Amino acid sequence: VPRLAARGLVHRFGDTTALAGVDVDLTDGGSLAVMGPSGSGKSTLLHVLAGILVPTAGTVHLRGTPVQGLSERERSLLRRRSYGFVFQHGQLLSELSARENVALPAMLLGTPRAEAEAAADRWLAQLGLAGAEGRRPGELSGGQAQRVAVARALATHPDVVFADEPTGALDQATGHDVMKLLVETTREVGASLVVVTHDADVAAWCDRRIDMRDGLVVAPGSTPSGGAGP
Ligand code: ADP
Numbered sequence: 001v002p003r004l005a006a007r008g009l010v011h012r013f014g015d016t017t018a019l020a021g022v023d024v025d026l027t028d029g030g031s032l033a034v035m036g037p038s039g040s041g042k043s044t045l046l047h048v049l050a051g052i053l054v055p056t057a058g059t060v061h062l063r064g065t066p067v068q069g070l071s072e073r074e075r076s077l078l079r080r081r082s083y084g085f086v087f088q089h090g091q092l093l094s095e096l097s098a099r100e101n102v103a104l105p106a107m108l109l110g111t112p113r114a115e116a117e118a119a120a121d122r123w124l125a126q127l128g129l130a131g132a133e134g135r136r137p138g139e140l141s142g143g144q145a146q147r148v149a150v151a152r153a154l155a156t157h158p159d160v161v162f163a164d165e166p167t168g169a170l171d172q173a174t175g176h177d178v179m180k181l182l183v184e185t186t187r188e189v190g191a192s193l194v195v196v197t198h199d200a201d202v203a204a205w206c207d208r209r210i211d212m213r214d215g216l217v218v219a220p221g222s223t224p225s226g227g228a229g230p
């Protein structure tokens with residue numbers, strides 16, 4: 001059984017068909033890059049896979065359990081327990097230190113503060129941020145802030161990490177470092193990874209890659225009609 005299995009995903013926003021019939025399998029601990037031009041359905045696919053959006057048609061199974069059919073509240077709990085998220089802009093809470101940002105999701109799941117903060121410090125050290133635990137996001141560089149976001153995504157021991165353009169706001173060298181850490185640390189902890197990206201160099205870090213166009217998965221290497229091709 002794949003860790004995450006999606007079949008026949010269709011998603012419509014009014015008259016717009018964002019997903020037109022997509023199948024995706026995520027293996028245990030594997031990483032998948034989702035590429036394609038703007039508007040091809042990448043973010044919608046990520047949101048449907050992550051249980052943020054309910055598809056118009058099709059199914060998503062996490063470890064063999066169907067995600068559709070869960071209530072909004074159950075899906076919210078599933079996201080917190082089983083998934084980690086990294087966005088283009090880390091969306092760290094600006095009033096909290098790096099340590100508190102990383103500790104918060106585990107605390108919301110019931111881990112006592114002292115334990116969650118000790119674990120947060122270990123994650124931060126693993127991501128090369130020893131010494132920065134007490135800093136607020138405004139006192140970190142863009143690359144450091146994204147590494148805090150990666151630590152936060154991993155700190156709840158998720159089954160799957162979803163990353164939407166995680167290097168989109170970084171220069172190439174910094175993005176490269178963040179992507180390498182994201183792929184390596186998710187692999188080390190046995191989490192599967194889905195990365196939406198425009199950047200073929202970012203996709204190259206992943207085990208597998210799919211290319212999307214007009215809501216469909218197309219053959220790898222097909223040249224997108226617009227946007228950046230590899
Ligand atoms: P990508 O991530 O590849 O840029 P998206 O998944 O964001 O593509 O969008 C796929 C299509 O769905 C686009 O035509 C987009 O305009 C449309 N779309 C996405 N989100 C919404 C929304 N909330 N309401 C209406 N249309 C949307």
Ligand code: ADP
Binds near residue numbers: 047077079
């Ligand atoms: P809750 O219901 O507990 O407030 P949310 O639904 O706000 O939880 O979010 C659960 C996870 O999904 C969070 O990590 C959040 O950042 C992410 N998320 C929620 N909505 C979106 C969205 N529109 N796009 C991307 N990620 C989202």
